[in-house]
Amino acid sequence: MKLEISRVVQGCRLGTLTGLGKTGQHSLETPGCLLYTRCASVPHLTQDTLHTLTNLPAVTQVTLATLAEHQEVLEEFKEGARTFAGLHDTVVYCSLHDPAAPSPPGYTTNKTVSVWGSGGRTELTVARFMALQAAVRPDWYQNMADGETGQENTSRKRVRKAVDRTLSHLDECLLLHQKMPELRGAQVWGVVEGGDVREERVRSARETAKRPVAGFVLDGFQSGAMGDDLRTQLLTATTAELPHDKPRLVQGVGRPDEVIACVEAGVDLFESFFPYQVTERGCALCFSFSMETDPEQAVLDSDKEKTIPEDVVQENGSDGGGDGPGKMTRFEMHLRDKRYREDFRPLVSGCPCYCCRHHQRAYVHHLLVTNELLAGVLLMLHNTAHYLGFFRALRRALAQNRLPDLKQQLLQCHQGH
Amino acid sequence: MAAPCGPDVIPGAGQERDTNEMCSKKAASLAPLALRIVAECPVTKARACDLTLPHCVVDTPVFMPVGTQGTLKGITVDQLEDLNCQICLGNTYHLGTRPGPELIDKANGLHGFMGWKRNLLTDSGGFQMVSLVELSEVTEEGVKFCSPYDGKEILLTPEQSIHIQNSLGSDIMMQLDDVVSSTVTGPRVEEAMHRSIRWLDRCIVANKNPDKQNLFAIIQGGLNPELRKACLEEMTKRDVPGFAIGGLSGGEEKDDFWKMVTLSTDYLPRCKPRYLMGVGYAVDLVVCVALGCDMFDCVFPTRTARFGSALVPWGSLQLKTKQFAKDFQPIDADCQCPTCRRHTRAYLHALLKCNTAGMHHVTVHNISYQLTLMRSVRQSIIEKRFPQFVKSFMKRMFPSSDQYPRWAVEALASVNITLD
Numbered sequence: 001m002k003l004e005i006s007r008v009v010q011g012c013r014l015g016t017l018t019g020l021g022k023t024g025q026h027s028l029e030t031p032g033c034l035l036y037t038r039c040a041s042v043p044h045l046t047q048d049t050l051h052t053l054t055n056l057p058a059v060t061q062v063t064l065a066t067l068a069e070h071q072e073v074l075e076e077f078k079e080g081a082r083t084f085a086g087l088h089d090t091v092v093y094c095s096l097h098d099p100a101a102p103s104p105p106g107y108t109t110n111k112t113v114s115v116w117g118s119g120g121r122t123e124l125t126v127a128r129f130m131a132l133q134a135a136v137r138p139d140w141y142q143n144m145a146d147g148e149t150g151q152e153n154t155s156r157k158r159v160r161k162a163v164d165r166t167l168s169h170l171d172e173c174l175l176l177h178q179k180m181p182e183l184r185g186a187q188v189w190g191v192v193e194g195g196d197v198r199e200e201r202v203r204s205a206r207e208t209a210k211r212p213v214a215g216f217v218l219d220g221f222q223s224g225a226m227g228d229d230l231r232t233q234l235l236t237a238t239t240a241e242l243p244h245d246k247p248r249l250v251q252g253v254g255r256p257d258e259v260i261a262c263v264e265a266g267v268d269l270f271e272s273f274f275p276y277q278v279t280e281r282g283c284a285l286c287f288s289f290s291m292e293t294d295p296e297q298a299v300l301d302s303d304k305e306k307t308i309p310e311d312v313v314q315e316n317g318s319d320g321g322g323d324g325p326g327k328m329t330r331f332e333m334h335l336r337d338k339r340y341r342e343d344f345r346p347l348v349s350g351c352p353c354y355c356c357r358h359h360q361r362a363y364v365h366h367l368l369v370t371n372e373l374l375a376g377v378l379l380m381l382h383n384t385a386h387y388l389g390f391f392r393a394l395r396r397a398l399a400q401n402r403l404p405d406l407k408q409q410l411l412q413c414h415q416g417h
Numbered sequence: 418m419a420a421p422c423g424p425d426v427i428p429g430a431g432q433e434r435d436t437n438e439m440c441s442k443k444a445a446s447l448a449p450l451a452l453r454i455v456a457e458c459p460v461t462k463a464r465a466c467d468l469t470l471p472h473c474v475v476d477t478p479v480f481m482p483v484g485t486q487g488t489l490k491g492i493t494v495d496q497l498e499d500l501n502c503q504i505c506l507g508n509t510y511h512l513g514t515r516p517g518p519e520l521i522d523k524a525n526g527l528h529g530f531m532g533w534k535r536n537l538l539t540d541s542g543g544f545q546m547v548s549l550v551e552l553s554e555v556t557e558e559g560v561k562f563c564s565p566y567d568g569k570e571i572l573l574t575p576e577q578s579i580h581i582q583n584s585l586g587s588d589i590m591m592q593l594d595d596v597v598s599s600t601v602t603g604p605r606v607e608e609a610m611h612r613s614i615r616w617l618d619r620c621i622v623a624n625k626n627p628d629k630q631n632l633f634a635i636i637q638g639g640l641n642p643e644l645r646k647a648c649l650e651e652m653t654k655r656d657v658p659g660f661a662i663g664g665l666s667g668g669e670e671k672d673d674f675w676k677m678v679t680l681s682t683d684y685l686p687r688c689k690p691r692y693l694m695g696v697g698y699a700v701d702l703v704v705c706v707a708l709g710c711d712m713f714d715c716v717f718p719t720r721t722a723r724f725g726s727a728l729v730p731w732g733s734l735q736l737k738t739k740q741f742a743k744d745f746q747p748i749d750a751d752c753q754c755p756t757c758r759r760h761t762r763a764y765l766h767a768l769l770k771c772n773t774a775g776m777h778h779v780t781v782h783n784i785s786y787q788l789t790l791m792r793s794v795r796q797s798i799i800e801k802r803f804p805q806f807v808k809s810f811m812k813r814m815f816p817s818s819d820q821y822p823r824w825a826v827e828a829l830a831s832v833n834i835t836l837d
Contacts, residue, residue, distance in 0.1 A: 039768050039772050043772055077743075363531065367488060373490055374488040376491075
């Protein structure tokens, strides 16, 4: 794997990760995102429906949270999660947690962390964690990490402990990695912790950078963990300690405005759980990122569509695993709202996704109010396509020195409510 | 549209039967439907036809998947097309309530609303009213019931049912019939039969689009052969484009069921399609094709899929059970569906726990199973080996011949197939 940075604009890195996968045939443009899955399939989508989308990311994220309970099965299967899930031609990155289903705090010890899947909690030691990775056989995986620094009033001492534990887990993982033939060719990404303590962030970054890791996973910056300014400061301080030639992935950040803020702080990669959360609350991403549409029209559209109904927060349904899909953001439209009952336009006009090419808002609205499964399928297709389109626009904006225009366009979404 | 019957359009058919005189060529030619009999089984009453409907030709015998609320349970219309589905169902009761006929009218009918380019069949709404709504009352005017959404009293008349179905724009509409449970006996059954005939006449008059939408009659009469015959005699006097056999599949004894089916097909005109409502188990499908039925529908294959039950030639697999956790074979190694070409039982077992995609995979497989089964049935009829097909189908489905259901053995014997 090689990261070629073609351009750095005010801290933003435009580049390409090349030589990915065991045969090196894949590449991934940055800033970019991975493909989010649950149990190694994109939620709601079969391979046939998923592949109605073009330009899918070359890297698929699988999570130990959804795979841990299938360890024995994967061990007996022997060919790893990619083949088990029928994914075939993709790079697989294995994370610890499911970013759309945060784990409850209070289950981390000196030697263990816990993940939560459909069958409940699985407690992992480093040995168990590595045995799982050997069963999953990813191309990349993060080391086991203590990320329990997200609560308010987490003490400095606890933060320091999280950094120490994570570094020690990393060393153990790297040691075991060498001994496991199943993981030959796989690469470890080092997790950077440090909560909201700048010195700990810097220490964690520096120490992790000394280890033979392929890239960095920046943990503890998820939406809601801290204010935007603090996050930007800490991220900037962290990335300053990291080598330029290795990619940085931030966990738990998905909102478009927050994505841009992280990119400005030197982040390259994101998870794509955000379109899934939007889907689960019956919403469709509709923010404009083309930078070519008439800005006045964009404002008019956003005025009409993005008023957040008061009942939306209560309507959050969850599909079994993990927490609810969170609060609606200004980047989406609440298609369950009755104003869309007779709206025969596509979700987003000009959107090339399967849903927008074949269906209308009124139909998706109908599917939502009747609780039909196809609602999830169509929204997941649209939201994924829209999100991937946003990342393409972001890279284009960087290439053309037009990031301020893109940011301005996202800001206009504010004016809707 | 070509004349639907007569020797000129039945090149592949066997001997002409004397049922043809029941067809009125002139009037039927107005209907947007043509039935060309491709082949008739020389042994049984089975037949293979090309049923031309406004949106495409349907190869019969055909199983029609049910898309109750304008969607087939998590499957996109493209997936359905890729499975070679030529016709599916929508439910008038559900769609008439949500989103309502006015909205669907504006969306260019149900085809436009759901983005489906092929044929649609809609039911009358009466069945759901009686089965879903406890407080319903049937009068000569129509079915009276309380809306489960707002508690308001609603009256569904034959005219209204057709009005809604005209808005939905389905290729085949069903008359409103007076449905009584197939386990009810006595004067209520006779009353319902006669009323269904009167309601058929009201439906025929109410149809605003006889040139675009086919209205099918529904034969009633419960489990009483005399009432069935009386209903058949009356209804076949009407020039409707097709007939359904109704009032069955409601928990009656299978012995009664198949006798009513075979009696109905004996009296139905040869040149019009015969739709057996609510039938979808594989054995029932194969037997009822032998008894002369062309069209079938049932929610079972798609509903059972959502519980993780995959249909196979030897029964079904309950994929959620532990025994499949480490089973790395496809659902059915001989199945060509997208699910079986890519996924193992073990992966589906895992996926069903945390991702709706698991259900969609099984739904795709089950629809594929039903449609493939009917294509094999059709092919065997065309190739004049339907009786052999039935025998090997039964052999595969049951571990031994002493497990063959008695009713199926008897029903098949009645059309000259003796199972070993």
